[in-house]
Amino acid sequence: MNLDGGVALVTGASRRLGKQIATALARQGCRLAVHYGRSGTQANATAAELRELGVEAEPFGADLTRPAEIDRLFEQVGERFGRLDLLVNSAASFERGAFEEIATGEWDDVLDLNLRAPFLCLQRAAALMRREPRAGGVPAAAVNMADLSGLLAWSEQAHHGASKAALLHLTRLAARDLAPHVRVNAVVPGPILPPPGMALEDPAWRRTVERLPLGRAGSCGEIGQAVVFLATNDFVTGASLLVDGGEHLLGAGHH
Numbered sequence: 001m002n003l004d005g006g007v008a009l010v011t012g013a014s015r016r017l018g019k020q021i022a023t024a025l026a027r028q029g030c031r032l033a034v035h036y037g038r039s040g041t042q043a044n045a046t047a048a049e050l051r052e053l054g055v056e057a058e059p060f061g062a063d064l065t066r067p068a069e070i071d072r073l074f075e076q077v078g079e080r081f082g083r084l085d086l087l088v089n090s091a092a093s094f095e096r097g098a099f100e101e102i103a104t105g106e107w108d109d110v111l112d113l114n115l116r117a118p119f120l121c122l123q124r125a126a127a128l129m130r131r132e133p134r135a136g137g138v139p140a141a142a143v144n145m146a147d148l149s150g151l152l153a154w155s156e157q158a159h160h161g162a163s164k165a166a167l168l169h170l171t172r173l174a175a176r177d178l179a180p181h182v183r184v185n186a187v188v189p190g191p192i193l194p195p196p197g198m199a200l201e202d203p204a205w206r207r208t209v210e211r212l213p214l215g216r217a218g219s220c221g222e223i224g225q226a227v228v229f230l231a232t233n234d235f236v237t238g239a240s241l242l243v244d245g246g247e248h249l250l251g252a253g254h255h
Contacts, residue, residue: 146187
């Protein structure tokens with residue numbers, strides 16, 4: 001798929017990695033629907049920066065834990081752009097908690113955002129993607145953002161890890177069921193940015209990245225490149241692309 005002139009919706013695109021993914025797509029000429037949850041001011045600033053790259057960009061607010069707001073989000077994107085070519089499910093929470101202390105409500109909150117929301121977004125996106133097909137019958141695309149907690153048993157992340165493991169399997173299920181009209185893939189990033197509240201120079205962060213086989217943290221640009229690859233290679237579907245500096249080779253004990 002040629003992204004130039006196409007329309008992409010990136011959830012959680014107002015800041016951090018989601019913003020950088022949206023920027024990578026804008027540099028390919030993609031028009032951007034910039035989703036945000038609570039970061040409206042940042043989303044407006046992000047959309048303005050994307051417009052400076054010469055593309056259309058519009059912020060859209062929605063609480064993805066509420067199905068009715070997901071419905072409204074896709075209605076608004078359809079009304080504003082008239083089509084959708086690419087969905088990037090980037091919005092997620094990163095909660096930790098001791099296994100025996102995770103409350104039912106905490107479990108539900110994580111699964112609602114990290115799993116149910118991408119599922120509902122894929123459903124709504126597929127309908128909008130089919131409404132305005134691409135020239136030559138080229139399929140639309142979706143990319144789910146996962147992480148290594150979905151592959152490795154990291155401690156104190158039962159709810160988060162379970163949501164990401166399920167998201168990776170959902171990627172394969174959606175790829176099978178939505179073919180040939182929509183390709184669905186996933187990116188599994190490794191250490192790219194420190195967790196919120198942790199500085200780049202924090203010793204714990206430095207130890208994490210120095211132990212990687214490639215000896216350094218990844219960049220948001222390298223994740224953006226992976227998303228662009230999966231969005232534009234029309235013969236890839238159901239794949240999970242690890243972009244982690246080799247962290248998966250170290251096993252769960254590294255984390």
